[in-house]
Amino acid sequence: MTQQPHLRFVTLLGSLRQGSINGALAKALPALAPADVNIEHLGSIGEFPHYDADIQSAGFPTPVTVMGASILAADAVIIVLPEYNYSVPGVLKNALDWISRLPNTPFAGKPVAIQSASPGALGGARAQYHLRQMLVFLDAHVLNKPEVMIGQAATKIDVQTSVISDVTTCNFVSSQLEALAILVRGRTRN
Amino acid sequence: MTQQPHLRFVTLLGSLRQGSINGALAKALPALAPADVNIEHLGSIGEFPHYDADIQSAGFPTPVTVMGASILAADAVIIVLPEYNYSVPGVLKNALDWISRLPNTPFAGKPVAIQSASPGALGGARAQYHLRQMLVFLDAHVLNKPEVMIGQAATKIDVQTSVISDVTTCNFVSSQLEALAILVRGRTRN
Amino acid sequence: MTQQPHLRFVTLLGSLRQGSINGALAKALPALAPADVNIEHLGSIGEFPHYDADIQSAGFPTPVTVMGASILAADAVIIVLPEYNYSVPGVLKNALDWISRLPNTPFAGKPVAIQSASPGALGGARAQYHLRQMLVFLDAHVLNKPEVMIGQAATKIDVQTSVISDVTTCNFVSSQLEALAILVRGRTRN
Amino acid sequence: MTQQPHLRFVTLLGSLRQGSINGALAKALPALAPADVNIEHLGSIGEFPHYDADIQSAGFPTPVTVMGASILAADAVIIVLPEYNYSVPGVLKNALDWISRLPNTPFAGKPVAIQSASPGALGGARAQYHLRQMLVFLDAHVLNKPEVMIGQAATKIDVQTSVISDVTTCNFVSSQLEALAILVRGRTRN
Numbered sequence: 001m002t003q004q005p006h007l008r009f010v011t012l013l014g015s016l017r018q019g020s021i022n023g024a025l026a027k028a029l030p031a032l033a034p035a036d037v038n039i040e041h042l043g044s045i046g047e048f049p050h051y052d053a054d055i056q057s058a059g060f061p062t063p064v065t066v067m068g069a070s071i072l073a074a075d076a077v078i079i080v081l082p083e084y085n086y087s088v089p090g091v092l093k094n095a096l097d098w099i100s101r102l103p104n105t106p107f108a109g110k111p112v113a114i115q116s117a118s119p120g121a122l123g124g125a126r127a128q129y130h131l132r133q134m135l136v137f138l139d140a141h142v143l144n145k146p147e148v149m150i151g152q153a154a155t156k157i158d159v160q161t162s163v164i165s166d167v168t169t170c171n172f173v174s175s176q177l178e179a180l181a182i183l184v185r186g187r188t189r190n
Numbered sequence: 191m192t193q194q195p196h197l198r199f200v201t202l203l204g205s206l207r208q209g210s211i212n213g214a215l216a217k218a219l220p221a222l223a224p225a226d227v228n229i230e231h232l233g234s235i236g237e238f239p240h241y242d243a244d245i246q247s248a249g250f251p252t253p254v255t256v257m258g259a260s261i262l263a264a265d266a267v268i269i270v271l272p273e274y275n276y277s278v279p280g281v282l283k284n285a286l287d288w289i290s291r292l293p294n295t296p297f298a299g300k301p302v303a304i305q306s307a308s309p310g311a312l313g314g315a316r317a318q319y320h321l322r323q324m325l326v327f328l329d330a331h332v333l334n335k336p337e338v339m340i341g342q343a344a345t346k347i348d349v350q351t352s353v354i355s356d357v358t359t360c361n362f363v364s365s366q367l368e369a370l371a372i373l374v375r376g377r378t379r380n
Numbered sequence: 381m382t383q384q385p386h387l388r389f390v391t392l393l394g395s396l397r398q399g400s401i402n403g404a405l406a407k408a409l410p411a412l413a414p415a416d417v418n419i420e421h422l423g424s425i426g427e428f429p430h431y432d433a434d435i436q437s438a439g440f441p442t443p444v445t446v447m448g449a450s451i452l453a454a455d456a457v458i459i460v461l462p463e464y465n466y467s468v469p470g471v472l473k474n475a476l477d478w479i480s481r482l483p484n485t486p487f488a489g490k491p492v493a494i495q496s497a498s499p500g501a502l503g504g505a506r507a508q509y510h511l512r513q514m515l516v517f518l519d520a521h522v523l524n525k526p527e528v529m530i531g532q533a534a535t536k537i538d539v540q541t542s543v544i545s546d547v548t549t550c551n552f553v554s555s556q557l558e559a560l561a562i563l564v565r566g567r568t569r570n
Numbered sequence: 571m572t573q574q575p576h577l578r579f580v581t582l583l584g585s586l587r588q589g590s591i592n593g594a595l596a597k598a599l600p601a602l603a604p605a606d607v608n609i610e611h612l613g614s615i616g617e618f619p620h621y622d623a624d625i626q627s628a629g630f631p632t633p634v635t636v637m638g639a640s641i642l643a644a645d646a647v648i649i650v651l652p653e654y655n656y657s658v659p660g661v662l663k664n665a666l667d668w669i670s671r672l673p674n675t676p677f678a679g680k681p682v683a684i685q686s687a688s689p690g691a692l693g694g695a696r697a698q699y700h701l702r703q704m705l706v707f708l709d710a711h712v713l714n715k716p717e718v719m720i721g722q723a724a725t726k727i728d729v730q731t732s733v734i735s736d737v738t739t740c741n742f743v744s745s746q747l748e749a750l751a752i753l754v755r756g757r758t759r760n
Contacts, residue, residue, distance in 0.1 A: 016242040050236050050281040051274070052206040084241070086327045086509075087320060088277070090284025091240040097274045097281075121531055122502055129466075129506065130277060130320055132706065133699055136714050137276045144709045151501055187756075276699075311721055312692055316699065319656075322516065323509055329524045334516050341691055377566075396622040430616050430661040431654070432586040464621070464667045466707045467658070467700060471620040471667075474660025510657060510700055517656045 007184055009039045009177075010074040012067075014081030014092035016046045021117050021153045025173075026080040027162035032174045034181050039078070042067050045095035056101060064098040071099065071106035075184045077140075078177075080115045083127035093134070100138050107138035111187065113180045115148040115173065117157060123149030143183055148176050197374055199229045199367075200264040202257075204271030204282035206236045211307050211343045215363075216270040217352035222364045224371050229268070232257050235285035246291060254288040261289065261296035265374045267330075268367075270305045273317035283324070290328050297328035301377065303370045305338040305363065307347060313339030333373055338366050387564055389419045389557075390454040392447075394461030394472035396426045401497050401533045405553075406460040407542035412554045414561050419458070422447050425475035436481060444478040451479065451486035455564045457520075458557075460495045463507035473514070480518050487518035491567065493560045495528040495553065497537060503529030523563055528556050577754055579609045579747075580644040582637075584651030584662035586616045591687050591723045595743075596650040597732035602744045604751050609648070612637050615665035626671060634668045641669065641676035645754045647710075648747075650685045653697035663704070670708050677708035681757065683750045685718040685743065687727060693719030713753055718746050 011026045030039040047063040049055055060068075071077055081092055099106055114131055116124025128149065135142050150156055156166035164170040201216045220229040237253040239245055250258075261267055271282055289296055304321055306314025318339065325332050340346055346356035354360040391406045410419040427443040429435055440448075451457055461472055479486055494511055496504025508529060515522050530536055536546035544550040581596045600609040617633040619625055630638075641647055651662055669676055684701055686694025698719060705712050720726055726736035734740040 016240060017244045019244075046240050046242070050206055050240075050284070051279065052236070052281075054207045054209075084287045085283075085290050085324045087283065087324050089241065090280045090282070090287045091242075092280070093275075093277065093283050094240070094280025097279060100275050121529075122505055125502055125505060126323065126509065129509075129703055129706075130323070133316065133320070133702070134275045134277050136699075136702065136717075139714045144706050147706075149502075312695055312719075315692055315695060319513055319516075319696065319699075322513070326509075326512065326524050326527075334519045337516075339692075396620060397624045399624075426620050426622070430586060430620075430664070431659065432616070432661075434587045434589075465663075465670050465704045467663065467704050469621065469667060470660045470662070470664025471622075472660070473655075473657065473663050474620070477654045477660045480655050506703065510703070513696065513700070514655045514657050 004036060007037045007075040007181055009033070009037055009076045009078055009180065010070055011039060011041050012077055012079045013041070014079065014089045016044065016091060019159055020082070021157050021159055022080050022082045024157050024159045024162040025115060025117050025150070028157070028164050029078065029177065032170065033177050037177065037181050042070055045091055048095050048098055051094050051097040060102065065102065068099050068102040068104065068106045071110065072104055076111040076113065076180050078113045078115060078180070079131065081124065081127055081131065083116060083118050083124040086126040087130045088127050096134055096138065107135065107140045110140050111143065111180060111183045112140045113143045113176055115176070117150035117153035119152065119154055121151045123151035123153070125149045141183070143176070143180055146172060146176050146179065148173055194226060197227045197265040197371055199223070199227055199266045199268055199370065200260055201229060201231050202267055202269045203231070204269065204279045206234065206281060209349055210272070211347050211349055212270050212272045214347050214349045214352040215305060215307050215340070218347070218354050219268065219363070219367065222360065223367050227367065227371050232260055235281055238285050238288055241284050241287040250292065255292065258289050258292040258294060258296045261300065262294055266301040266303065266370050268303045268305060268370070269321065271314065271317055271321065273306060273308050273314040276316040277320045278317050286324055286328065297325065297330045300330050301333065301370060301373050302330045303333045303366055305366070307340035307343035309342065309344055311341045313341035313343070315339045331373070333366070333370055336362060336366050336369065338363055384416060387417045387455040387561055389413070389417055389456045389458055389560065390450055391419060391421050392457055392459045393421070394459065394469045396424065396471060399539055400462070401537050401539055402460050402462045404537050404539045404542040405495060405497050405530070405544070408537070408544050409458065409557065412550065413557050417557065417561050422450055425471055428475050428478050431474050431477040440482065445482065448479050448482040448484065448486045451490065452484055456491040456493065456560050458493045458495060458560070459511065461504065461507055461511065463496060463498050463504040466506040467510045468507050476514055476518065487515065487520045490520050491523065491560060491563050492520040493523045493556055495556070497530035497533035499532065499534055501531045503531035503533070505529045521563070523556070523560055526552060526556050526559060528553055574606060577607045577645040577751055579603070579607055579646045579648055579750065580640055581609060581611050582647055582649045583611070584649065584659045586614065586661060589729055590652070591727050591729055592650050592652045594727050594729045594732040595685060595687050595720070598727070598734050599648065599747065602740065603747050607747065607751050612640055615661055618665050618668055621664050621667040630672065635672065638669050638672040638674065638676045641680065642674055646681040646683065646750050648683045648685060648750070649701065651694065651697055651701065653686060653688050653694040656696040657700045658697050666704055666708065677705065677710045680710050681713065681750060681753050682710045683713045683746055685746070687720035687723035689722065689724055691721045693721035693723070695719045711753070713746070713750055716742060716746050716749060718743055
């Protein structure tokens with residue numbers, strides 16, 4: 001009887017501030033993952049310069065190539081993002097603008113799940129649908145369900161401890177990680 | 191008989207690279223404006239840091255407050271942008287993320303027109319509809335028509351001289367500037 | 381001292397079923413309108429045939445021309461809709477597909493407000509942004525704020541009596557009607 | 571040496587009129603399919619009533635259950651649609667509103683490709699992204715690439731003969747059918 005190798009997921013965080021509720025959400029994920037899934041955090045997208053084709057012509061910045069290689073090597077990516085102005089944070093879109101131009105196309109065919117948390121009722125929904133449209137171009141395989149949009153997030157996630165205190169939310173997030181693992185396994189089985 | 195005062199429009203450019211076709215488009219606008227409209231260019235959004243609420247807490251960066259004041263003082267804004275990954279460039283979204291948090295809400299009620307140029311057939315359409323959704327939150331008054339989406343832009347705009355060489359495109363862009371002036375005049379009449 | 385004439389708003393309902401929570405919401409609006417605003421209900425979109433250019437060639441169906449004339453004559457339109465499958469109900473989109481082709485373009489320049497109610501947390505938000513995109517083409521003047529998206533609607537609206545039982549929601553809906561009246565007055569002042 | 575069984579694709583057409591360019595496009599597909607793919611056409615969505623939960627309570631209309639069963643039995647669905655008012659035709663959305671409520675969820679996990687043709691430059695792009703958002707809820711597996719958006723369609727598709735006369739377009743459409751077959755094969759291999 002053989003055992004499946006562990007899966008390796010990485011989180012891509014769309015917020016820079018300390019004390020980010022989405023940062024806390026990302027940090028909570030490894031403890032909620034299925035037993036055969038390891039989750040690691042990608043570096044900060046704050047180290048990317050603003051995308052500029054002239055910079056690209058001179059060579060991709062190191063943080064871009066490093067993150068691209070990590071995504072390429074991962075079995076799946078979990079993008080955790082706040083919503084700014086009814087869409088994706090500029091700094092996260094900027095990271096995608098860089099990564100999308102890497103010659104090894106790290107997102108092509110890559111399983112991706114999306115999570116967002118917000119103080120309002122919508123939980124970042126508007127940002128998620130914009131992100132999904134971007135990921136069509138990047139040719140990612142985005143998980144449909146369950147969608148994780150955590151409204152009134154301050155009452156559900158403890159930013160100090162990075163723990164999801166709301167049980168329903170906790171179970172919901174876990175179920176998405178399971179669904180992502182199933183998506184990955186389904187794609188790689190022989 | 192009294193004369194109406196000139197209107198002051200400003201352009202907000204969503205691309206950083208030298209040789210940008212959208213940069214050339216923006217530069218072409220002053221010569222195409224109605225006689226009673228002056229068009230000036232806002233500074234570069236490349237000087238904004240990545241949005242970070244912790245930076246904001248320490249005070250808005252000077253380029254942000256300067257651009258916000260210029261938008262506030264203008265009669266209308268023309269956003270000229272490329273499409274990256276089926277959406278708005280991250281660097282432009284980042285600028286909006288900053289400006290949207292200024293206490294004087296520069297975009298509230300502000301007439302806005304959108305233009306985009308791209309090498310493909312769609313002319314940046316996907317980016318424009320995402321931008322429109324952002325501008326709902328910013329409470330801008332976005333011009334509906336005509337929409338300026340310039341496909342196959344390299345054949346229509348001369349990047350070296352910043353001249354729109356295609357007559358149809360030229361007239362179309364002019365007609366949008368006229369429509370924007372009419373929108374502004376209609377809102378401020380007594 | 382002159383008094384302003386009353387404004388005439390009409391509601392366009394995107395649901396057909398009896399017992400619709402959005403139908404109840406629409407019925408609640410006249411009682412919540414500013415004193416100088418009358419709100420009437422347009423007829424049922426269920427009487428429109430499926431849009432078919434061949435039918436149009438033979439002449440617009442009467443329910444279409446009647447509704448178009450009512451919209452044209454109104455000072456503003458309030459579209460009240462459920463969300464189906466993350467977008468606008470097909471039957472409502474079908475009504476817009478017909479009305480958009482009327483030669484008198486009833487929605488052109490028309491002030492429009494959007495309201496939606498749903499059992500889920502998002503309150504129909506996804507449908508509203510799709511609707512806004514459609515209304516760009518129809519050249520309507522859509523109110524930006526406040527956005528009325530009523531989540532957990534069954535706890536806030538009494539379908540039997542068509543009364544909004546939740547005070548916060550009630551005030552919020554009223555404030556949108558006021559904002560719409562201000563938008564209309566601002567456009568028509570001399 | 572075993573041979574793979576043929577795949578069965580079905581087309582779902584979003585236009586009702588005779589002489590529809592999208593209808594011609596749909597009819598052209600069987601001849602462009604890979605050798606091991608059969609393409610059949612679903613019935614007309616014009617036979618569905620407007621979606622109404624009260625009708626549903628009395629029982630799904632026969633055309634709905636028939637189409638749902640055909641989709642469920644198919645290996646993949648190709649949705650061919652015009653763009654109306656910057657979105658999906660109401661009549662097509664109405665069909666999805668019905669099918670989405672069938673207890674056997676015909677679209678869940680189903681591979682789907684999207685094609686649109688239009689007289690304008692954008693080729694129906696706006697409708698496609700709205701459709702993609704709907705298909706998230708329906709939990710379909712939508713092909714990312716290549717996207718088939720045929721602009722200036724009257725010069726590329728012969729409505730009389732249902733032949734794609736433009737060679738580039740023809741090859742492009744074929745390549746999407748191949749990509750869809752690969753997607754299906756990849757999901758069902760053991």
